[in-house]
Amino acid sequence: MNGEISLVTGGSGHLGNNLIRLLLSKNINVRTTVRNIHNKAPFKGLDCDIVQADITDRDSLKKAFKGITNLYAVAANFSMWAKNPKVEIYDNNLHGTQNVFDIAKECGIKNIVYVSSVASLDYTKLPAHVDNGYNKDRRNTYYNSKNDSDKLAIELGKKYGIRTVLILPSAIISREAFKLSYSNNLVYKILNGEIPVDTNVTLNWIDVKDVAFGAYNAMIKGNNSQRYILANEQHTTIQESVKIASERYPELKLKTPKKIPKWLLYSIAGLMENVSKLTGTEPLMQRHYVTMFYGLKQDFDITNSKKDLGFSPKPSKEVLIAALDYLKNDWGNIKIE
Template identity: 80%
Template sequence: MSNEISLVTGGNGHLGNNLIRLLLSNNIKVRTTIRKIDQKIPLEGLSCEVVQADLTNRDALKKAFKGVTNLYAVAANFSMWSKNAKVEVYDNNLVGTQNVFDIAQECGVKNIVYISSVASLDYTKLPAHVDNGYNKDRRNWYYNSKNDSDKLALELGKRYGIRTVLILPSAMIGSKAFKLSYSNDLVNKILNGEIPVDTNVSLNWIDVKDVAQGTFNAMLQGKNGRRYILANEKHTTLQESVKIASERYPELNLKNPKKIPKWLLYSVAGLMEFSSKLTGKEPLMQRHYIDMFYGLKQDFDITYAIQDLGFKTKPSKKALIEALEYLKNDWDNK
């Protein structure tokens, strides 16, 4: 095993944990950061060093980054809703990105693979491509944070002379998971028959292990300053996703989501938003989500990832079937 240390921030998260397992299987020395030291269950049995470090704590990051050559910046606040989204999501992600690059420069880190998101892409021209620019829709603080932290990562990488490669995954699903990510939770809702209406939203499912492999390849051979979309080229609708689950598990008697007009979805979303102000819980639908995603086909141009990274991904349907199987039969934290 090489003495060079690869650091993965957020090693107890869905992608971070799968990435650590991949790195270890390639005989790479790994250190990882987690926000709370008592959240180590996903790392049990893994031969990696674990350090407690929040991205907002610069002193903790200095300790974690010492001696690190390659840094996988995975950790971020992935929250599509929050009581105070400007502070808790947007500011947190921007400050975290600034700190990661500042401390990486101080500690002599040579390479950073930064995990962005397809949320930062411009969807006005499909299939979405990194050369089209950034998402112009500024109605959601999470999407804003991915837009602006993506730009900031590239700017800081260039300023500090750190080779910086950006990865933009779509909806990551599958094993191993130790809590339900946003995307895995949606798959679980499909299994549980909790999709009563068709919101006319499309998904772009991708196996988290394919993203982990693409991320590793990006460290090995990604071009400095380039953004790579890790996704399937074609979307899958919510209707199609439920149908796949229904055909796979007929005993669940899953019902096709009912199609209802957009104006009615909009009205229901408004009521849910009002209720969330009283309960403090995330609404199942929000009006600006409907505005952003209604009828949107999440298709992507992944040419750069194929050419530069040798990116390969299992088809969306296969990724979904495997995720359904995992969540139905093997997921331990139900």
């Protein structure tokens, strides 16, 4: 495998960049795609080929995919809100998936590890497992996009005869990061005391390097058309997360977020959505998000990932502490009262 070229789409992103680093440590030749070819900071000291491409631009993908055997399809739009969510989130992710597989077929790529998400899982039976099927709740555009992209990736893999293995990460945090991802930003907000209320939404923290390892092993030994959850088995609440941060950094004087009832959260979210329509900025909370996730324990059955991929993630508390240390010490600008 070391004589082949592996391509990682979205190499400047959190997972993509960590995956590149892992592959290079295995003496694998790596090419990566980025939308902004002038952003060199994420690749300092990395011996990889960097090309400009976008999953929505088929011509750019044709140039990037030439000579590639193994493709890690990481790039996607990870947004919970947009001015035009159908176009900016759903269409971007669905059309991007279609383009990646169409051009992969055209270029003779043999293997694809496709990065899906736990957002595509059915949560009506916990712990969530891939055998439960897909998420039937259609209220969130991002979740819909991952749900349908996941199905499309399996369908196209079979249609084109490309071995396709899917990985479904949970809330990816920790180093290395060259911009704050959605999940790392949430940890950053915890450090800054910007979580005033407990929305009763749980989290499932997972270390980015564990996900990169899972992606690599999915390429090496994952089963065709199989979906592998890359998460911890048990969730962490917002209150637990703030408590861990408070104990780690008592000088920040972080306050335990107050619990408020669902009906009040729902009302506040509605007001925030109305303000968002006027300002064109993302609301801090949305009603459908409260409805979907209030009280939901994001626990996962990772039996298949352990068995097939040798997946053994670091415990969520350990992962969160590492992320807290990284963001406080390497990003700085944490407010101290």
